[in-house]
Amino acid sequence: MKQQQPQQTKSITPRGDDFAAWYQDVVLQGDMAEPAEVVKGCMVIKPNGYAVWERLQAELDRRFKATGHKNVYFPLFIPESFLKKEAEHVEGFSPELAVVTHAGGKKLEEAYVVRPTSETIIGHFFSRWIQSYRDLPMLLNQWANVVRWELRTRMFLRTSEFLWQEGHTAHATQQEAYEEAVKMLHVYGDVAENVMAMPVIRGVKTRAEKFAGADRSFCIEAMMQNGLALQAGTSHELGQNFGKAFDVTYQSKEGKLEFVWQTSWGVSTRLIGGLIMTHSDDNGLVLPPALAPTKVVIVPILRKDTDVEQLLGKVNAVAADLNAAGIATEVDDRTEHSPGAKFFHWETRGVPVVLEIGPRDLAANTCVLKRRDLGTKEPASLDGIVATIQGSLDRMQTELLEAGRARLAANTVVANSIGEVEEILSQATAEKGGGKFVMAHIKDDPACDARVKEFKASVRCIPLEDRFDGPGKCIVTGEPVEKRAVIAKSY
RNA sequence: CGGGGCGUGGCUCAGCCUGGUAGAGCGCCUGGUUCGGGACCAGGAGGCCGGAGGUUCGAAUCCUCUCGCCCCGACCA
Structure with a gap:
């Protein structure tokens, strides 16, 4: 066993009573994150939550690479003057900036802002790196943290600091930039639906709602279980706005000096909030198998008359088979908790499948399989258990998406x-x-x-x-x- | 930034009004019995009561000031 968390005795507020309280309960008891407490508006992402983020990162990063992007890293600090170079951009962000005015025991000559997003500093470097049409397109992505000082925060959905990725690209033509923005929007839609099992609507923001500094913003919008919309990802056509502000020019084939056309696009740890509010229920977290760090937990039932060695031998053998098949499995063989307590424990953490194996099962070569989303228990043979579980996980993944689509349509x-x-x-x-x-x-x-x-x-x-x-x-x-x-x- | 709530063992809170030995439940540790949906018994550890100042013989409790967190609204991924 990796985790020895204290048993939770607090119950989860039902969704129908108070959705916001329910959400917070699910996050806390799912052991995903907790408020940073000593740092206003920030959160601590705990191992259970960070593991989900890592899986999301892996799925996204693979797709970014497959579409030709390379990862980079730019500074956390951005000269304050940079933000001011793009009028609309600074206007959009100035109220929520954290500014560093002192460092090394001295007041800085020019203050740095802690990046709220990196268009400006990347624009600065694009102008150095891009000379010729041969340098285009430039397709970069950065995994980073950003800070936007928020008045009202909720874990994962809105915190003053959050983790995200920001793609930044420069192109020779408007058409190409447009195609890039739409392409990445569809990458987001693919991950949302096929990995997170969260249905989304792909669309264009109105002028009033678009990103400050963009010509046009695309987005994926998801519907949470309370019917509220969540912007789950955005992709922007920046036009030549930052190109002009930071003098990002290239020489065309014809020898003319032109401004580049840029895009930027991002998704953040907010996705995890969306994931929770899409699938979880009154018993706690529900994670789609594709994102669950642990897909199966086996709870051995040990009784006084049980041959412990034999039972655990079987349980560990099943776990080894599952792990060998790429199905991340843990055995909960803690002796200090009853099976019932373990069921609740894993349920609130969203583990997709819990397998119960006791003395009666040992005799019959069976187990009891419980799917987290359905909540139903059914007997299964241990012969071919890997295929059985793989089937359950696959069905759970598709049925979660279908359930989300049905809810979206119904509302x-x-x-x-x-x-x-x-x-x-x-x-x-x-x-x-x-x-x-x-x-x-x-x-x-x-x-x-x-x-x-x-x-x-x-x-x-x-x-x-x-x-x-x-x-x-x-x-x-x-x-x-x-x-x-x-x-x-x-x- | 307005409104509300709250800071007391790890967690949830009682105690405060009416000042006088700091409590409960859960969790934790040790040993034992248990185990098919939140087990039980016995023993044990753990708290300068958010901070500062004041009133008082004496402050978790009364007064002043501060800091922080959470929730609800206007702005935002």
């Missing part, structure tokens, strides 16, 4: 007037749920976004694929709009 409604939008959204709160994705025609105009903001909601995105009924009239201005956008309350 997506169409509205044809601003009043209808208000009516539907007025019934939702983060604590009590009731959130919906309201599909409505609305013009991409900050004034229209502002109307929606009155309902404490926002235009989440305009989906890339129209799944509804094509063009219609804007519910605010009456002007023609190409397709319905997603309007929802969000995190």
Whole structure:
């Protein structure tokens, strides 16, 4: 056994009672993270949580490499003046910057900001590194921490410091940059759906909602179990904004000096928050098999009359078979806890499959298999147990995604007037749920976004694929709009 | 940044109003009996009561000031 955590006796607040309290309970009792306590607004990611992040990193990183990107690392500190070079960018970030004014016992001549994102400092180096069209495209990615001083924090969803990856690319043409931004959006969508089993809507942000400094932002939006939207990833067409601010130019084939077209894209540890709010239940964490650090835990049932050596021998042999097949398995052979306590323990930690093997099983060459998401126990033969479990894990992975899709569909409604939008959204709160994705025609105009903001909601995105009924009239201005956008309350 | 709540063994909290030996449950340690959904018995360790100042013979308790955390709203991944 690797972990000897104290037994949890506190129960988890049911989702229906208070969703926010439920979320916090799941994070804490799943032993994913805890508030940093001595550092305001920050969190400690514990081994259980960090292991999930590492698996996400691995899945993402593999895809970044496969699409031609290389990893780099830029400084945590950015000269304050850099942020100011792109007007919209600095305006977007200035309220949430942490600034270093003193170091080495002296006041610094120029303050450094702790990076909230790295467009500016990377722009600076791009301008040094890029001379010719032959240097393009430049496709980089950085795994890093960033700081955005937040007024209100929730573990994983919003903390003052968080971990993420930020891709930064430079291209010769606008078209190529556009294609890059969309390509990476689809990488995110692939990981969200096929690794995290979290269905997402791929879309474009409205001008009011886009990243400060970008021409256009794409996003994946997921729906949490309370119906609130979560922006799970973003990908930006930066246009030539940072190119102009940092003088990132290249000489074209024709010998002309041109500004590069850039993109940036990122996902963060927020994904883990989305993962939790997508799958977990009133008994605690539920992790999709593809991300679970431990996929199977075997609990041996030892009784007074049991031949302990024989039973543990069998249990360890099964565990060895599973591990050999690439199914990460642990044996919980602690003697200080009863089997019941162990079941609760692993349940709150989201282990996909728990296997129970006792004396009766030993005689019959069977076991009891419990799938975390269904909560049902069923007997299984130990013959071919590896294939049986692999089958369970595979089904769990696909069924979690299907369940998420069903929930998304069930909570997506169409509205044809601003009043209808208000009516539907007025019934939702983060604590009590009731959130919906309201599909409505609305013009991409900050004034229209502002109307929606009155309902404490926002235009989440305009989906890339129209799944509804094509063009219609804007519910605010009456002007023609190409397709319905997603309007929802969000995190 | 406003509103609310809370700081007392590792955790959850009682004690504070009405000052006088610092408590409970859980967890932890030792030994034993148990074990198919949160076991039990016996013994044990562990706290300058967030911090500073004040009132008092005496402060966890009263007063002042501070620091921090959590939750709820406006801004944001």
